[in-house]
Amino acid sequence: MGGALGTKAEERRGMLSKSAAKAFFLGGTAVTASVFLALTWDTFQQIPGRTNASALTEGVKRGKHLWESNNCMGCHTLFGEGAYYAPELTKVHERRGPAFIRAMLKDPQAMFPGQRQMTNYHFKDEEIEDLVAFFEWVGKVDLNGFPAKPNLGAPAQRAQVAGSTGHAPEVFGQVCTTCHSLQGAGGTVGPALDGVGDRLDAAYLEKWLRDPMSVKPGTTMPKLPLDDAQLGALVTFLSSQKLTKEVAQ
Amino acid sequence: MKFQSQKVAWGFFATCMLLLSLQLIYGFIMGFAHAGYDGLHQWIPFNTARATHTNLLVMWLLAGFMGAAYWIIPDECDRELAWPRLAWVQLIALVVVGVTAIIGFHLNWWEGRKFLEIPRPLDFLVVVDVLLFVGNIGWTVWKADKKSTTSMVLFFGLLAAALLYLPGMIPTDNQTVDSFWRWWVVHLWVEGVWELIMGAILSYLLIKLTGVDREIIEKWLYVIVGFTFLSGVLGTGHHYYYIGTPRYWLMVGGIFSALEPLAFLGMAIYAFAMAKKGGRTHPNRVALLWTVGCAFMSFVGAGFLGFAHTLPQVNMYTHGTLVTAMHGHMAFWGAYAMLVLAIMAYALPIMTGRKVYEGATAGFAFWTSNIGMTAMTLAFAVAGVSQVVLERRAGMDFLTVQKEIEIHFWGLILAACLFTLGICAFIYDFIRYGLPTAPLRSGEARSVTPPEILPTAAAARGAV
Known part of the structure; x- marks a missing residue:
């Protein structure tokens, strides 16, 4: 390419000739296009390993299809690609966990009342499992370190909740702590749940969790899509949150 | 206007105006x-508004390129289009496919892949439509006695754009592979072959408006598209940093995309230099303003703002944030939207025989839309940088950050109002130009170009 610029004709005339310019264009394009094609070939050799292509189950494939046929990228980003209206979902399986994803997809409006809305696509249970599988696969692709961990100020809190309340049910760590905190870790939308077992009994908690609006009309506490087993585990766990016991110890 | 068949361009330009108006509405919704x-x-x-907004953009730019080609090719080749009626059929088909796609987006019918949302069955129709267009243009060029560099670069740019649509249709179950091919279409279009189209249209406009010798303008056209491909092809790597592709793309993409602004800088210097050399004596000053403005704004939007977040170290934090929207808006406006408006500003007076460009609205449209878009870009920049710092670096929750930056979107909306005002002025002028009813002239230079810059005199002045 550099050679094309320094032809004899150019030196003779003291300037670049049109044919030299054309040669520069064609030559440069040919060289870069060849390198690009070679790198493309090599990339395709590496992709199966870097993306765990062997773990691409039928569920993951169906999940990808659901992701596309509902244009999830029109609001969210995945691998940082998409629109910037809703959260980046590459690491959602690791960050929020499957219980949160299921609750969110079952009733998107319930989780963040009064906030930016997500469409309810009325996914069937098996479709939700496919999407969970897709997110789990996506989260394990080698992305050269993306997304980077936040490196300013105090790190995000949510991840620590599960550690500090070892016996908490999965749904508590992934769903409840989005808004509520326990031992200082979690969200700040709803009240802290430290000592909630002192304040509320099990019967009230169950009624409250089943349908918050019937207990307190106008509350922003969502009616979460919980099954009986999850509900039972939550009531047991919340009832056991007593500050008095800790003081006695 | 030299040839009857050039009138078909008006149909494409009218389509541009209609789709651009709709695009603005969906922008406001978002x-x-x-x-x-x-x-x-x-x-x-939101996802419907977003897909509609971006697809309308792509559609009206393509319609604009097609209109530009139908206008330029007969002029450059000195003959009528091969099949003028086919051009009209092809326009109607394009509009029908486009409208079907847009309605589909409102009914949750799409492919859901950023920028390539239109459903697969419609993809095939797009390919057929574009092949008809390229065939029509190609046959006209083929049959022509003279094959100018400008017409050849334009033709090959359009042909390559049509071919590069195909990789986006390769089926795959792997999200990484999906993304990889998608950028073959999107990146190699906007930072590759579309720049060939842009370079060719700019050089046509500069030849017509400045009167500088064709040989000089076309020589620099080669140099600029040479730099574009030298940097832009491997610059595709800046989309391959973080999608599951090998690590070497960080270096390849980083180095070559850092060179991309040079091509745009070259384009800007080229336009300014030619405008200066030609002495700006053409009466249609507004067309020259759009031409030079296009080259300048594409350098700022695509070159400078693109460089601002293309290095892997920066992109690690800005990738997938509103910073991308900042760069995207001014890049598309400067490089391609202004280009289409420039060719319209040049061709409409000749097509219709009216000199609406002499009125005050023409200049108002240029300045207001550009100031509006600059202000929009600033609003996106503030929102985007805030998002990067709060969410990506300090680790705040996504929705909390979005609440924090809501205020900047009011700034964006205000700026967008200004921008819209400018576009309305442009559309008002378009309507005032009316239908393409001007009688044919053997050389359109006679109708609008004063004798002092007719080719021979200009060639003498342009020779270096």
Whole structure:
């Protein structure tokens, strides 16, 4: 390419000739296009390993299809690609966990009342499992370190909740702590749940969790899509949150 | 206007005006949603507005390129289009496919892949339509006695754009592979072959408007598209940093995309230099303003702002944030929207025989839309940088950050109002130009170009 610029004709005339310019264009394009094609070939050799292509189950494939046929990228980003209206979902399986994803997809409006809305696509249970599988696969692709961990100020809190309340049910760590905190870790939308077992009994908690609006009309506490087993585990766990016991110890 | 068949360009330009108006409406819907007012969510959710906004853009730019080609090719080749009626059929087909796609987006019917949302069956129709167009242009060039560099670069740019649509249709179950091919289309279009089209249209406009010798302008056209491909092809690597592709793309993409602004800088210097050399004596000053403005704004938007977040170290934090929207808006406006408006500003007076460019609205449209777009870009920049710092670097929750930056979207909406005012002025002028009814002239230079810059005199002045 550099050679094309320094032809004899150019030196003779003291300037670049049109044919030299054309040669520069064609030559440069040919060289870069060849390198690009070679790198493309090599990339395709590496992709199966870097993306765990062997773990691409039928569920993951169906999940990808659901992701596309509902244009999830029109609001969210995945691998940082998409629109910037809703959260980046590459690491959602690791960050929020499957219980949160299921609750969110079952009733998107319930989780963040009064906030930016997500469409309810009325996914069937098996479709939700496919999407969970897709997110789990996506989260394990080698992305050269993306997304980077936040490196300013105090790190995000949510991840620590599960550690500090070892016996908490999965749904508590992934769903409840989005808004509520326990031992200082979690969200700040709803009240802290430290000592909630002192304040509320099990019967009230169950009624409250089943349908918050019937207990307190106008509350922003969502009616979460919980099954009986999850509900039972939550009531047991919340009832056991007593500050008095800790003081006695 | 030299040839009857050039009139078909008017149909494409009118389509541009219509689709651009719709694009603005959907932009406002998204702006308000970001500011916290998503009242239309039930009927037009964000993903519908977004797909409609970007696809309308692509569609009206393609319509603009097609209109430009139907205008330029007969002029450059000195003959009528091969099949003028086919051009009209092809326009109607394009509009039908486009409208079907847009309606589909409102009914949750799409492919859901950023920028390539239109459903697969329609993809095939697009390919057929574009092949008809390229065939029509190609046959006209083929039959012509003279094959100018400008017409050849334009033709090969359009042909390559049509071919590069195909990789986007390769089926795959792997998200990484999917993304990889998608950028073959999107990147190699906007930072590759579309720049060939841009370079060719710019050089046509500069030849016509400045009167500088064709040989000089076309020589620099080669140099600029040479730099474009030298940097832009391997610059595709800046989309391959973080999608599951090998690590070497960080270096390849980083180095070559850092060189991309040079091509745009070259384009800007080229336009300014030629405009200066030609002495700006053409009466249609506004057309020259759009031409030179296009080269300048594409350097700022695509070159400079693209460089601002293309290095892997920066992109690690800005990738997938509103910083991308900042770069995207001014890049598309400067490089391609202004280009289409420039060719319209040049061709409409000749097509219709009216000199609307002499009025005050023509200049008003240029300055207001450009100031509006600059202000929009600044609003996106503030929102985007805030998002990067709060969410990506300090680790705050996504929705909390979005609440924090809502205020900047009111700034965006205000700026967008200004921009819209400018576009309305442009459309008002378009309507005042009316239908393409001007009688044919053997050389359009006679109707609008004063004798002092007719080719021979200009060639003498242009020779270096």
